[in-house]
Each structure stands twice: as structure tokens, then as C-alpha cells.
Amino acid sequence: MEKIIIFGVSQLASLAHFYFEHDTPHQVVAFTVDRDYIEENEFRGLPVVAFEDIEEKYPPSEFKMFLPISFKQMSFLRKAKYEEAKAKGYQCVSYVSSKATTWPDLNVGENCFIFEDNTIQPFVEIGNNCVLWSGNHIGHHTVIKDHVFITSHVVISGCCEIGENSFFGVNATVRDETIIGKGSLIGMGAIITKDTPEFSIWLGAKSTMREGKSIDIDSISHKTKG
CATH class of the missing domain: 2.160.10.10 (Hexapeptide repeat proteins)
Structure with a gap:
């Protein structure tokens, strides 16, 4: 059983925890966010640790990470945080x-x-x-x-x-x-x-209204076939 840390305390993080708990052999052991965004020390019954310190408490040699971050800024925010996790030495599941x-x-x-x-x-x-x-x-x-x-x-x-x-x-x-x-x-x-x-x-995809009534499509088709 691999032990993982989830980045975030958002709805996406909550969803990720649910899926990993019910549909994988992984064990979620903690959540992590940037220190400035920590409001509580627990989320879903697990500790919340500052991302800046995460490798000290949960070293990448023993733990893996999952970062379920939204599409804001065309996913460049998620890309940056993913690259930070990789730079810290984490394998991401x-x-x-x-x-x-x-x-x-x-x-x-x-x-x-x-x-x-x-x-x-x-x-x-x-x-x-x-x-x-x-x-x-x-x-x-x-x-x-x-x-x-x-x-x-x-x-x-x-x-x-x-x-x-x-x-x-x-x-x-x-x-x-x-x-x-x-x-x-x-x-x-x-x-x-x-x-x-x-x-x-x-x-968007623009649709245009054609002439005729929808109820007449079958009869039109039959006439066309002769």
C-alpha cells in the first residue's frame, strides 16, 4: 500500500481523497497547501502540513503525492505546483x-x-x-x-x-x-x-433553423425515396 499526500483542501482535494479511499490501494496520510493558505490543522480527519516543509515530515523516499488542482490560468498554476513537487523529489501518482x-x-x-x-x-x-x-x-x-x-x-x-x-x-x-x-x-x-x-x-456552436416542420421529416424522406 503506497502512502500519499494530497495537495489542497478544496472540493477537488476532497474528491481525490474520496476516490483514493474507495477505489485504490493507496493510503492518504496528509494534505498539504502553501503555508499562507493554511486555516486549520486538519482536513477530512488528516493533518494539513505546509507545502514548504512537506519533505521534512513526509520525505519523498517514503511518500508520494497527488495534486488535484483546477484549470485556473489554463492549468499553468497546476503545472507550476506539479513541477515544484517534482523538484522536491516526489513521485506523483x-x-x-x-x-x-x-x-x-x-x-x-x-x-x-x-x-x-x-x-x-x-x-x-x-x-x-x-x-x-x-x-x-x-x-x-x-x-x-x-x-x-x-x-x-x-x-x-x-x-x-x-x-x-x-x-x-x-x-x-x-x-x-x-x-x-x-x-x-x-x-x-x-x-x-x-x-x-x-x-x-x-x-459556442451556432445552430440555424431550417425551413419546414420536424413532424414532416419522415414524410419528406419518403417522398424523396420515391
Whole structure:
């Protein structure tokens, strides 16, 4: 049983503790945050230790770390803290839900948080420090690079390349063989059918109303078929 420290005392940290407690062999022994943000000495019944001092009380030779930090600043905040933990000598564990659909060849990096109901097809590669919230489809041969945050019910089709620090809002869709540039913000419901430049912003999918009534679609179809 590996002993781990979770960074943060937020809702994400609470979720991480719950998942590790109920769905992994890991044992969470403490939480850590930057000293300026410590308000109480305990969280979920475990000690809260200043990140500045963490290696003294929980040395990286004996403990590992998990950093479930949000997508703020396009996940560059999470990237920075992950790199600080690595500089302290910690190995960072990943969580892949037992309720996700995966295949034996799945390649997942460190400090990834992959929730339930993700369908991850064969030959997918996921880098370090990525978050895949619940209910996404990741198509075959897709490569997701480091520090990517994918919310829920996102469809990334096959053979895509997802640049580091990209963000995907709920219900976004990406066409197959598409390259998403580094730091791209793909907003809720966006439909991406072409490569995106680095740090570009894509918001919304415009729908247009066509002529006719929905109730007439079948009859129109029958007439067309003769």
C-alpha cells in the first residue's frame, strides 16, 4: 500500500481523497497547501502540513503525492505546483477510475485524475498532470499532452493531437485527425473541425433553423425515396 499526500483542501482535494479511499490501494496520510493558505490543522480527519516543509515530515523516499488542482490560468498554476513537487523529489501518482472503460495498452503519465465513465479507446496516450472529468470519449490513437483539462461529455475523435495546457468545456466535440494547439480554450459545446492555433479561443456552436416542420421529416424522406 503506497502512502500519499494530497495537495489542497478544496472540493477537488476532497474528491481525490474520496476516490483514493474507495477505489485504490493507496493510503492518504496528509494534505498539504502553501503555508499562507493554511486555516486549520486538519482536513477530512488528516493533518494539513505546509507545502514548504512537506519533505521534512513526509520525505519523498517514503511518500508520494497527488495534486488535484483546477484549470485556473489554463492549468499553468497546476503545472507550476506539479513541477515544484517534482523538484522536491516526489513521485506523483495517477488515479484512473475502475469505472472508466480502458484497454491494457493505455499509457497514462503522472498526476492524472481520470474519473468514471470515460471511454478511452486503444492506442491512446495521456501525458502528465491531466484531468479527464466524467463521461468523455477519447478516440483511438489520440495523444493528449501534458497539463490538459477535459471537463465532461467531451468527444475527441480518433487520431487527434491535444496540445499541452488545453482546456475543453462540457460537450465540446473535436473531429478526427485534428491538432489542438497548445493552450487552446475549447468552450462549452464548441465543434472543432480544423486545427487550432496555439492559445486560441473557440466559443459556442451556432445552430440555424431550417425551413419546414420536424413532424414532416419522415414524410419528406419518403417522398424523396420515391
